Amino acid sequence: MADEKLTQLANPTNAIASYLDELLHTATGTALSEDIREREAEPVPLAEAQPQPAVIQEVVVSALKPTIQPEPEPEPEPEPEPEPPALQPDWSGQPFECLIFTVAGLQLAVPLVLLGAIHRIEDDIRPVPGSPRWYMGIRAGTQQNLRVVDTAEWIMAGRVPPNARDNYKFVIRLDNSEWGLACDDVAQSFTLSPADVRWRTARSKRPWLAGTVIEQMCALVDVRTMADLLVRAEQEHHLDLS
Secondary structure, three states, X not given: OHHHHHHXXXXXXXXHHHHHHXXXXXXXXXXXXXXXXXXXXXXXXXXXXXXXXXXXXXXXXXXXXXXXXXXXXXOOOOOOOOOOOOOOOHHHOOOEEEEEEEEOOEEEEEEHHHEXXXXXOOOOOEOOOOOOOOEEEEEOOOOOOEEEEOHXXXXXXXXXXXXXXXXXXXXXXXXXXOEEEEEOEEEEEEEEOHHHEEXXXXXXXXXXXXXXXXXXXXXXXXXXHHHHHHHHHHHHOOOOOO
């Protein structure tokens, strides 16, 4: 019998029924005890004194019945914010020729349409006293002098390899400006389509960086922005480059 009772209680339905029976038995016993005391004090008809088990059961079941809370309606997921448009230079709307050059092991690319000229560093570049580290000096030319930038110091400040300047062999003039970027080597040119470049969507840092050439994994220089930044730096440092 004990095993049979344990088996019945193992079933959730039987356990709940047993619990209700116990509550009803307790409630009925309490009501009967009160009825006996009342009959001793004042006799009353038995029909009026007996408890109402059906009512007690209804109250107990109602108290134990779990309250079903309505499931909250799922909040709609916020729509993703649209990506900001790429900041493409005006020359990048159609396929364009590019030239790769290297600086301290870093590959950079410039569009040929904005490449002024390529000069070999054969003569010494005249330094300017009091100039910042990124400024190498003046390269004298037959038609115009060229302001030469230590490209590694300009774009890799704080991470320039030792003696990087000793490896410079060429100067690339930026468009028709008076500024030139010193570099180690110049590679072949190739054609790029706008889809071949991962264009930047913000220019808060390194404004001269237009994007990344995907296949070659090299930085694409925004030549005009680079020249404008150099002119601004010249004015801020009050450089006398004449």
